[in-house]
Amino acid sequence: MKQYKVGMIGYGYWGKILLRYFRKHPGFNVKSIATRHPDRIKSDIPAGTIACLPDEIINDEEIDAVIIATPIGTHFEPAKKALDNGKHLFMEKPLTLNPEEAEQLARIARKNGLHIFTDYIFTFSPAILKMISLIEEGAVGKVTGSSFHVRQLGHFSKNNVYVDLGCHILSVLDLITPLNKLEFTRSDILSHDGFVETGVIGFRPAVGASSPDESRSKKSSTYKPDGITGIICLSFNHPIKERNMAIYGDLGTIVYDMMQEKPLQILHYGFDREKTRDPIEKKITYFDFDEFNTVKEVVDGFYRDLTGKFPSNLDMSMRVTEILQKFR
Numbered sequence: 001m002k003q004y005k006v007g008m009i010g011y012g013y014w015g016k017i018l019l020r021y022f023r024k025h026p027g028f029n030v031k032s033i034a035t036r037h038p039d040r041i042k043s044d045i046p047a048g049t050i051a052c053l054p055d056e057i058i059n060d061e062e063i064d065a066v067i068i069a070t071p072i073g074t075h076f077e078p079a080k081k082a083l084d085n086g087k088h089l090f091m092e093k094p095l096t097l098n099p100e101e102a103e104q105l106a107r108i109a110r111k112n113g114l115h116i117f118t119d120y121i122f123t124f125s126p127a128i129l130k131m132i133s134l135i136e137e138g139a140v141g142k143v144t145g146s147s148f149h150v151r152q153l154g155h156f157s158k159n160n161v162y163v164d165l166g167c168h169i170l171s172v173l174d175l176i177t178p179l180n181k182l183e184f185t186r187s188d189i190l191s192h193d194g195f196v197e198t199g200v201i202g203f204r205p206a207v208g209a210s211s212p213d214e215s216r217s218k219k220s221s222t223y224k225p226d227g228i229t230g231i232i233c234l235s236f237n238h239p240i241k242e243r244n245m246a247i248y249g250d251l252g253t254i255v256y257d258m259m260q261e262k263p264l265q266i267l268h269y270g271f272d273r274e275k276t277r278d279p280i281e282k283k284i285t286y287f288d289f290d291e292f293n294t295v296k297e298v299v300d301g302f303y304r305d306l307t308g309k310f311p312s313n314l315d316m317s318m319r320v321t322e323i324l325q326k327f328r
């Protein structure tokens with residue numbers, strides 16, 4: 001198995017979690033970890049791993065790939081330097097805050113034959129991937145709308161909640177219908193110090209984008225909508241942690257709820273809407289998945305991306321950054 005030597009820049013809340021999974025993956029060897037204050041992390045990192053400054057990783061000829069796990073506004077500069085020095089990138093989400101910067105990184109990567117992978121962890125959730133394939137198989141019929149909730153208490157940052165939490169949902173939404181076919185609105189509900197802490201994103205098919213194909217037969221191989229309407233409710237001011245999604249169709253509703261023991265369920269309406277509004281028979285199918293090991297899938301996704309066994313998520317990541325500029 002080919003092994004990639006890796007350096008990680010940023011060793012905070014998320015960097016520490018990433019490190020655990022990168023160290024367990026046989027395809028990666030984490031050589032060094034950088035922050036602006038390497039002395040502070042020396043005693044905290046695993047034996048045999050070097051604590052250093054970011055440029056030492058970027059200039060290290062042995063390093064094949066760099067993980068960027070620094071705060072969102074600081075992703076671009078080390079990422080660009082790493083690409084200029086021939087390193088692949090594992091980027092924390094969102095890739096950048098600014099679409100021009102994302103475009104610049106993509107250009108350098110393409111020119112130098114390098115990979116950029118963004119950690120959109122929800123797009124590696126086994127239950128969410130099953131939800132998408134069930135939609136495509138027509139399990140809920142023609143999709144009519146959707147709602148998403150990501151709410152929790154803190155942790156507050158110097159970004160709008162749309163950026164910190166909303167980008168996760170945008171990455172999932174892009175699996176259902178490409179973001180560039182949708183138009184978005186925002187309703188800020190609670191702000192503090194100029195940052196939105198609770199807010200709602202609304203979306204619907206963009207004017208001019210092709211509308212859902214009414215003629216699609218139920219036997220059609222795909223029910224994936226060409227456009228979708230919905231809301232994304234996001235909050236840092238919510239005492240109950242919520243991660244849920246509902247996709248409504250004319251035959252049923254599919255619900256993902258990460259906090260449930262069985263995180264995926266489909267409600268089949270089981271009634272003829274021509275004759276009655278009330279379900280004759282309520283049938284629910286449950287699916288069991290381990291939703292608490294998704295970082296392992298993400299790290300393996302990066303390995304498969306590097307080894308050409310997984311399609312790049314760069315285009316999706318750039319579409320998310322493009323939409324986020326309305327929500328910064």
Ligand SMILES: NC(=O)c1ccc[n+]([C@@H]2O[C@H](COP(=O)([O-])OP(=O)(O)OC[C@H]3O[C@@H](n4cnc5c(N)ncnc54)[C@H](OP(=O)(O)O)[C@@H]3O)[C@@H](O)[C@H]2O)c1
Pocket residue numbers: 009010011012013014015034035036037040054069070071072074092093094119120121164
């Ligand atoms: N995929 C997910 O589900 C998920 C979840 C949480 C967070 N994240 C992402 O992970 C990233 C980091 O978030 P976090 O919560 O871990 O932040 P954090 O706890 O504040 O840690 C940030 C780390 O980066 C270092 N750092 C800060 N500025 C730097 C700079 N200019 N150059 C080099 N190092 C710098 C900090 O150390 P020094 O201050 O000593 O330099 C610290 O080690 C963000 O992009 C966030 O969106 C992703």
